Every structure is written in structure tokens, then in C-alpha cells.
Amino acid sequence: FDCIPAAEFESTLAAFEQLLGTDREVAGVLVDVDGVLVRVDGSHPPPVVGENVDLAVRDRLADVHERYGACLVTNRIKLETFDPDGLESVFGVPVVRDAAPKPGRGIFEAGLELLGVPWTDRGQVVLVGDSSYYDAWGAGRLGIQVYQIDQDRRSYPLHQMLGKRAADGVQTTCKRLQAAGRRLPSLTGRGGDER
Numbered sequence: 769f770d771c772i773p774a775a776e777f778e779s780t781l782a783a784f785e786q787l788l789g790t791d792r793e794v795a796g797v798l799v800d801v802d803g804v805l806v807r808v809d810g811s812h813p814p815p816v817v818g819e820n821v822d823l824a825v826r827d828r829l830a831d832v833h834e835r836y837g838a839c840l841v842t843n844r845i846k847l848e849t850f851d852p853d854g855l856e857s858v859f860g861v862p863v864v865r866d867a868a869p870k871p872g873r874g875i876f877e878a879g880l881e882l883l884g885v886p887w888t889d890r891g892q893v894v895l896v897g898d899s900s901y902y903d904a905w906g907a908g909r910l911g912i913q914v915y916q917i918d919q920d921r922r923s924y925p926l927h928q929m930l931g932k933r934a935a936d937g938v939q940t941t942c943k944r945l946q947a948a949g950r951r952l953p954s955l956t957g958r959g960g961d962e963r
Contacts, residue, residue, distance in 0.1 A: 769946045770909035771900055771939045773916035780804050783896050783915040784828040787836070794836045795892035796883035798876065798907070799829065801842040803898035804917050805859060826859060833861045839882045841895070843869045843902060870899075871906025901935035 777783040787797065802808055807820045832838050840863040844850045852863040862882050868874035876895075877887065885893055891911050897903025898917040908914050 769942045771905035771935075772908065772942055772946060773904045773914040774894075775914075776916045776918060778918055780825045780896065780917050781822070781828060783917060784825070784832050786915070787832055787894060787896075788828070793892055794894055795885045795889045796880070796894075797832050797836050797838040798841045798879045798883075798893060798895040798897075798912070799832075799838055799861070800870075800895070800897035800899070800903055801840055801844060801855065804896055805829065805840075821858060830860055837883045837885075839864060839879050841870065841875050841879045845869050845875065870902040871909075873910060876907055876910055876912060899932060899935065900939040901932075904939060905935075 775783070775786065777786065787794065799805065805821065805825060807822070809820060829838060838861045840855055840859065840861060842855070842863070844855075845864065845867065846869045852865045855863045864875055864878045864882060867878035870876075876890075880887060880890060880893060883893070891913070894913045894915055895903055895907040896915045896917065897907070899906075900916070904914045904916050
């Protein structure tokens with residue numbers, strides 16, 4: 769059940785507000801770009817500036833960065849047109865520049881390194897992302913907490929939408945199986961956890 773997020777939100781702003789309002793220890797925040805900081809408009813990748821950037825989200829990201837430290841982890845990294853300087857100038861936080869893309873382990877390791885968080889403390893790091901596969905499963909299987917943003921899949925290009933909906937279906941199935949497992953009686957008959 770590694771693809772099940774620690775928390776789900778209707779918007780990026782709500783996820784940032786939750787982070788800023790928590791009293792638990794957070795060692796750092798990794799943030800996806802497309803679908804989280806930049807609204808997807810059907811182009812791939814969507815533009816970084818202009819109407820697709822919500823200024824309130826950008827301002828709250830600055831607050832998150834000031835409180836915990838934040839960096840961007842984006843699969844734009846694999847594109848020839850990847851412009852980390854442009855992303856940094858728009859959002860004001862560092863960007864992972866050289867790593868294997870999500871859901872691979874490399875980009876998350878590079879993000880922790882950029883934040884100065886040891887690998888042993890990765891359970892105190894939060895990833896804010898929208899993808900059930902690239903973000904929730906990619907970071908979740910490594911023990912990084914995931915705050916998943918519920919995005920409207922209809923605005924994605926068709927080839928991406930189909931893959932995202934398939935991953936969302938797997939995530940939903942895992943949630944149902946996990947919930948059903950919690951409701952099952954013990955198979956040992958002694959009140960143990962075996963299912």
C-alpha cells in the first residue's frame with residue numbers, strides 16, 4: 769500500500785496551509801511542479817509563468833520554504849527544454865537539477881541532499897504532489913510522507929490522462945483493500961494482527 773498518501777487535499781493551497789499549521793516535526797518539503805504549482809492546460813509541459821501560476825500558492829510556498837526548507841522535484845528534468853533557473857526565478861526555491869526522474873529513487877535522494885536532510889530522516893519529509901504513480905508511489909515506497917493534491921485529470925493531454933487514471937485506479941483499489949483489511953477479524957482467533 770505504498771501508493772496511499774498520508775493526506776489528500778483539494779488544492780495545493782490547502783496542503784500548504786496544513787503544513788504551516790502543523791505542530792509535528794517536518795524536516796523539509798519536496799514539491800512537484802506540474803499539476804501542483806502550475807495548472808495543467810493541455811500542453812506538455814504546461815507553461816511555467818503567466819495564468820498557470822497561482823500567486824497565492826507561490827506566496828505560501830515561500831512561507832513553507834522559510835519554515836521548513838523546500839525544493840522542487842519535477843519530471844521536467846528529463847526534457848531537453850528543462851530550465852531549472854527559470855523555475856527557481858518564478859518560485860524562489862531550489863530545483864533538483866541532475867537525477868533520475870520520478871518515480872525513481874534518485875530524484876528524491878537528490879531532493880533530500882539539496883535540503884540537507886539525511887536519508888535516515890526521510891520519514892519526516894513531506895512530498896506535495898498530484899500523481900498517484902510518480903509522487904505517491906515513488907516517494908511513499910521510500911518512506912517519504914505524501915500530501916496528494918486532487919487535480920482535474922481532464923485538463924491533461926490524452927496520453928497522460930489515461931496513465932494517470934490507471935494509476936489512480938490502482939491507488940483506489942489499494943485504499944479499499946487496506947480499509948477492508950482493517951475490518952477483517954483476526955485469522956488467528958487470538959486478537960492478533962494476522963489477516
